[in-house]
Amino acid sequence: MPIINRIAEFHADMTAWRRDIHAHPELGYEEHRTSALVAAKLADWGIAVERGLAGTGVVGTLTGRGGNTRAIGLRADMxxxxxPEANGFAHASxxxxxxxxxxxxxxxxxxLGAARYLAETRNFDGVVHFIFQPAEEGKGGGRRMIEDGLFERFDCEQVYGMHNWPDLPANRIAVHPGPVMAAADQFSITVSGHGGxxxxxxxxxxPVLVAAHIVTAAQSLVSRGTDPADSAVVSVTWVQAGTTYNVIPDEAKLHGTVRTFTEPTRARIREQLGRLAESIAAGFGATAVLDYRPGYPATVNTEAEARVxxxxxxxxxxxANVTWAPNPSMAAEDFGYLLRERPGAYVWLGHGAHTGPACRLHNPHYDFNDDILTTGASYWATLVETILPRSA
Incomplete structure (x- = not known):
């Protein structure tokens, strides 16, 4: 089954929706206009709408034909x-x-495109929950939706997510049978010495000398402390110390991130980083205190759902356009919270009609490739019709 013809027919509508949302971006937990737009369209198509989870979250519920009560969840972030945006086209921010x-x-x-099609056809037997999540970018909207009762109010036996991926050719889909994205933690180390x-x-x-030794030694937590088959990253990205060129300060601070795929590795690096910093500091007669802040968990697909x-x-x-088991990314994604609660799969949809650095995610020249809108919507619709088929 290729792109669904009916979805292709309203590609122009989807392009208009997408560009309208792009022109009116809203930060995490501030997606008032976006969530109102989503809720209005779902309601217009006869889909039951609930608002307010995680503040600005929206969940639409659609029941197919037949008496099946099985339910699945499809999630998109808003x-x-x-x-700032550096683009000059008409739909820029x-x-x-x-x-x-x-x-x-x-x-x-x-x-939204999949919801419109499924509401028109209802060619499935069961229940689909369309989960529109706020605050994915570092603010944990997925976790907060769960805390607000997402799966108690909208029980799903499986949950699925999708992200555009500029490194893949347009309309190629990548699926991982396990880890997709890494856990992302933050840390700060305060080194106290004696200035002069x-x-x-x-x-x-x-403390600057001590901090320098800690930065160097911390790399051994990956190079010599982590199984080469189990990837991890420890990056010190920010150093604070001193006020002028001829004064040794009393204190230096290091800040950075730890990325891991498994909970044992995550816990080990946390413990060893604190012990390493304390020991190095003690060797110089200084002290070091670690402040470790766990962030998003790893996004890990369940293999059965990944194969589906x-x-x-x-x-x-x-x-030929499906990539199975590519290397996971060290970037993070809070869909990991949902996959901790329910089995499911998070896929990458190739974006790459554009090339070069401007196409990269989090780039001020980035723009979504509207040519793949029908592919993504068709994937969602086909997923529902396949997992929740109507009986003969």
Whole structure:
């Protein structure tokens, strides 16, 4: 089954929705206009609408033909990034300091397109919940929707997600049988020494020197402490110390991120990073305190659902255009919270009609490729009709 003809017929409508959302980006938990637009369209198509989960979240519920009560969830994110847009086209951001640079405008539109088609045809037997989530960009909207009772109010036996992927050719779909995206944690290390004149260093305990040793040694947590088959990243990205060129400060601070795919590796690096910092500091007569802040969990597909997703993708784009088990990404995604609660799969949809750095996610020149809107919507619709088929 290729692109669904009926969805192709309203491609122009989807393009208009997508560009309207792009022109009016809203940050996490501020998606008032976007959620109102989503809710209105769902209601116009006869889909039951619930609003308010995580503040600005929207869930549409549609029941197919027949008496099946099985339910699945399809999720799209709605929020924009806090960054200026550098594009000059007509649908560029009209909200200063906000931009859809990650394609959430396209994600929302593709799920709306599938909802419209499924509401028209109802060629399935069961229940589908269309989950429009706020605040994916670092603010944990997925976690908050769960805390607000997402799966108690809208029980799903499986849940599915999708993200556009500029590194893949347009209309190619990648599916992972396990980890897709990494857990993303933040840390700060405060090194306390004893300041003094930079020309008389022996009368001081230099926290900058200590911090430098910690930065270097921290890399061994991956290179010598992590199984080569289990990827991890420890990056110190921000160093704070001193006020002028001839004074050794009392204190230095290091900030960074840890990315992992498994919980044992995540816990081990947290424990070892604190122990390493304390030990190195003690060797110089200084002290070091770790402040470790867990962030999003890893996004890990369940293999059975991943294989289902791959089979459905093949129906839409053809077997040759499905990539099975590519390398996962060290970027993070809060769909991981949903996959902790329910089995499911998160796929990448190739975006790459454009080339070059401007196509990259989180780039001020990024724009979603409208040519793939019908592919994403057809994947969603085919998934529902395949998992929840009508009986003969």
């Amino acid at each position: 929020d924009a990034l806090p960054m 009209t909200n200063a300091g906000a931009m859809h640079a990650c394609g959430h405008d396209g994600h929302t539109t593709m799920l 004149h930079a020309a008389i260093p022996h009368r001081s305990i230099d 997703a791959a089979g459905i993708a093949a129906k839409v784009v053809g077997e």
